[in-house]
Amino acid sequence: MESRLSASTSSLISTTTLVSEGKAMPRGNDMSSKIKEDPAQQKKSKQSKTKSTSTGKGTTTDFEQCRAKILQQQRADLLWRTFTDEEYSDWETFRDNDYQVPLRSVFSYVQLKPIPGLLLNVPPKKPGPQVVAEMMKGNHGALARIRIGEHRFRCIPSLLKCFSVWFGSRDWRLTRFKFLEQEVPARGFEVAYEWMRTEKLPAFELLVPALQVARHLGVSLLEKEIWRMLSGDSVREKSAFLIYLEAKPQPALGELCETMVRRLRRYFLALVGSPHFLQLQVEILEMILRQDTIGVNSEMEVFFAVLRWLGHSGDLNRLTHMGRLMKCVRFHHMPMTFLFSLRESCNRPDKKELFRGDPVLLAFNSDSETMVTLERAISFIGVRSQYEDIEEFLADCGRHHMDVVYPRRWVYHIKCPYHLRSVDFPYQHRFTASEFSSYIASIQKEWDGKGPADHGRSLVIELELDPMLSRVERRLNWPMDQSDRNRNRQTEICPHSPSIW
Numbered sequence: 001m002e003s004r005l006s007a008s009t010s011s012l013i014s015t016t017t018l019v020s021e022g023k024a025m026p027r028g029n030d031m032s033s034k035i036k037e038d039p040a041q042q043k044k045s046k047q048s049k050t051k052s053t054s055t056g057k058g059t060t061t062d063f064e065q066c067r068a069k070i071l072q073q074q075r076a077d078l079l080w081r082t083f084t085d086e087e088y089s090d091w092e093t094f095r096d097n098d099y100q101v102p103l104r105s106v107f108s109y110v111q112l113k114p115i116p117g118l119l120l121n122v123p124p125k126k127p128g129p130q131v132v133a134e135m136m137k138g139n140h141g142a143l144a145r146i147r148i149g150e151h152r153f154r155c156i157p158s159l160l161k162c163f164s165v166w167f168g169s170r171d172w173r174l175t176r177f178k179f180l181e182q183e184v185p186a187r188g189f190e191v192a193y194e195w196m197r198t199e200k201l202p203a204f205e206l207l208v209p210a211l212q213v214a215r216h217l218g219v220s221l222l223e224k225e226i227w228r229m230l231s232g233d234s235v236r237e238k239s240a241f242l243i244y245l246e247a248k249p250q251p252a253l254g255e256l257c258e259t260m261v262r263r264l265r266r267y268f269l270a271l272v273g274s275p276h277f278l279q280l281q282v283e284i285l286e287m288i289l290r291q292d293t294i295g296v297n298s299e300m301e302v303f304f305a306v307l308r309w310l311g312h313s314g315d316l317n318r319l320t321h322m323g324r325l326m327k328c329v330r331f332h333h334m335p336m337t338f339l340f341s342l343r344e345s346c347n348r349p350d351k352k353e354l355f356r357g358d359p360v361l362l363a364f365n366s367d368s369e370t371m372v373t374l375e376r377a378i379s380f381i382g383v384r385s386q387y388e389d390i391e392e393f394l395a396d397c398g399r400h401h402m403d404v405v406y407p408r409r410w411v412y413h414i415k416c417p418y419h420l421r422s423v424d425f426p427y428q429h430r431f432t433a434s435e436f437s438s439y440i441a442s443i444q445k446e447w448d449g450k451g452p453a454d455h456g457r458s459l460v461i462e463l464e465l466d467p468m469l470s471r472v473e474r475r476l477n478w479p480m481d482q483s484d485r486n487r488n489r490q491t492e493i494c495p496h497s498p499s500i501w
Contacts, residue, residue, distance in 0.1 A: 135156075136156070136159065136196075136197045136198070137197065137198060139154070139155075139156065139197065140156075141156050141158075142154035142155050142156050143156070143157055143175055144156065144157040144160060144175050144176075144177070145175060145176050145177070146177050146178075146179070146189065147176070147177070147178045147179070148178075148179045148180075148181060148184055148185075148186040148189060149180075149181045149186060151186040151190075153189065153190070153193065155193055156197075157172070157175065159196050159197065160193075160196070162196075163196050163219050163221065163222070164217040164218055164219050165217070165218030165219075165220070166216070166217040166218045167217065168218075182249070182250075182251065183212075183216050183251065183252075184212070184213050184216055184217065185209035185212055185213060185250075187206060187209050188202075188206065188208075188209025188210045188211075188212055188213040189213050191203070191206050191209075191210050192210050192213045192214060192217075192219060192222055195210075195222055195225075196219075196222075201225055201229065202226070204229070207226050207229060207230060207243075208243060208246045208247050208250065208253070208256075209250075210222065210226055211223060211226045211227075211230075211247075211253060211256065212247075212250040212251075212252055212253055214226060215252035215253065216252055230243070230256070230259075235260075235263070236263050236455045237263065237264065237265065237266055237267040237451055237455040237456055238267045238270075238271075238447055238450055238451035238455075239450050239451065239455070240260040240261075240263040240264065241260065241261070241264060241267065241271065241276070242450065243256070243260050244256075244257050244260035244261055244284075245276065247260070257284070258287060261284055261287055261288055262287070262288075262291065264288060264291075264294060265293050265294060265295045265411075265460075266295045266411070266455065266456035266457070266459060266460045267295070267447060267451065267455075267456060268288070268294040268295045268296065269295060269296065269301065269413065269439070269440050269443065270440065270443050270444060270446070270447040270451075270456075272301075272305045272308065272440050273437075273439075273440030273441050273443065273444055274444060274447075277305075277308070277309065278308070278309060278312040278313075280309070282318075282321045282324065282325070285309060285325065286324060286325060286328055289302060289305075289306070289325065289328035289329070290328050292406065292407070292408040292409055292469075293408070293409050294408065295411040295413070295460055296408060296410070296411070297410055297411060297412055297413065297416065297419040297420060297423065297429070297463075298334070298335075298410075298419075298420075298427065298429040298431075299329065299330050299331070299333045299334045299407075299408070299427075300334055300335070300338060300429055300431070300436075301436060302328070302329050302330070303329050303331075303334070304433050304436045304437075306325045306326065306328070306329060307360050307361070307364075307433070308437075309325070310322060310325070310360045310363075311358070311359070311360040314359075316359060319359065319360065319363045322360075322363055322364065322367060323367065323369055326364070326367075326369075326370070326373065330405050330406075330407065330408070331373055331374060331376075331377035332376070332377045332380040332381065332403075332405040333405070333407045333408075333425075333427060334377065334427065335426070335427050335428055335429050335430070336378065336381055336426055337430075338429075339374055339377055339378050339381075340378075342370075342374055343371070343374045343375075343378070345361075345365050346365045346370055346371050346374070347371075348365075351365050351366070352366075376403060379402070380402065380403070380404075380405065381426055383396065383397070383402065384425065384426075385425075385426060390467050390468055390471050391471070394468075394471075406466075406468055406469060406472065407466040407468060407469055409462075409463075409465065409469065410423045410463045410466070411460045411461065411462060411463060412460065412461040412462075412463055413439075413443075413459065413460055414459060414460070414461065415439075415442075415443065415459070416439055417431075417435070417439065418430070418431035418435055418436075418439070421461075421463075422463070422464075423463055423466075425466065425467075443459075446459065
């Protein structure tokens with residue numbers, strides 16, 4: 001009702017004909033008698049009366065009703081313009097008179113400067129994967145706090161739980177974690193978390209600490225990528241040994257240590273002459289000596305290497321590993337003359353006086369197993385010398401339950417003064433322990449740092465395989481890795497032989 005009255009006031013009544021503002025208006029229905037009509041309106045009213053009189057009674061009634069509505073609207077407009085606060089304060093009177101206050105737009109009495117409307121082009125929304133990628137790259141939402149020693153890291157909790165089994169199994173409400181530097185190296189965690197955010201692989205020199213972090217926290221995807229990088233051709237010889245030295249203190253990288261020491265071949269003799277060889281654990285040394293791919297030209301070099309490790313700095317506790325390490329030496333492929341000299345030393349009645357200054361040789365010649373090993377080796381060489389055909393020889397060994405020990409893959413060191421370019425059975429090497437020590441000391445400079453760029457290929461020449469080894473390779477077709485070949489030789493070809501491989 002209010003909006004209709006407002007519209008009619010603006011359209012039908014001229015503001016100039018209304019009473020002036022501020023003038024009090026009488027209450028009640030008598031207000032309509034006080035209104036003075038405009039002359040033009042009076043003339044129009046007279047014409048309407050004359051017309052209505054001529055048209056009939058019905059027309060006069062309609063006109064009166066219309067005029068009453070107009071007067072009512074004028075009265076409402078006047079009331080809107082003239083009632084005072086005192087009139088409004090008398091609420092009962094105000095209510096009884098049914099004052100109607102029409103609505104009025106605020107723009108009718110407030111001056112505003114026109115402001116042109118601008119329709120801005122809203123940029124399109126970014127796709128979800130792009131938003132997530134930007135979040136990962138900027139490390140937004142990093143609410144988890146990681147403490148490793150003196151280092152602090154802020155990480156995205158959901159990202160850690162997504163990649164790490166260790167974090168995924170923790171309470172989601174936890175946001176603070178603390179690790180030991182030995183279990184989770186700080187530099188390894190840094191590159192591992194960067195890989196989680198950006199998929200950037202760690203640098204080669206940081207692979208070991210990153211692998212330790214991946215193993216401890218259960219980041220299997222990162223662990224797989226690191227193993228793929230460590231399986232390249234560049235991780236061989238001394239490079240592999242340096243990785244072993246770095247991985248040795250890490251509690252979760254025992255498998256990596258074993259893998260790296262199995263990649264030693266041309267570097268073996270240089271390793272024997274280095275201080276690192278004397279610091280090897282007996283388990284690692286035994287693992288190296290059991291391989292048939294270490295780069296030696298004679299089994300005498302393996303024997304001298306064992307004596308060198310056992311006699312390091314007069315540590316007599318190492319002598320307890322004498323029998324364990326001597327089982328890795330293949331006496332069956334030593335020169336016969338050298339075996340005779342060892343057996344003669346064991347049979348000397350004055351050996352205690354003779355070897356008093358060398359506890360290692362005294363322990364070797366005093367061991368009850370030494371004589372048995374030497375006799376078996378001499379018998380093996382004597383029997384094999386009688387056969388030109390390897391098949392007949394192996395068949396005879398099977399009939400007499402004789403231990404069959406296979407040779408190594410011999411190599412020829414170009415600068416070695418006592419190596420033989422052609423190694424035939426029975427072997428005829430002749431050199432002393434002093435000559436061996438001098439040679440392994442002379443090649444240390446060639447293996448400084450990470451060693452030669454070609455991993456020593458130019459320093460060593462591969463020799464033809466021993467007929468026994470050739471026969472095995474023909475039978476196995478050489479399709480498998482070294483550990484599988486060694487296991488097959490022991491279990492399939494010579495099941496009664498001792499654990500030589």
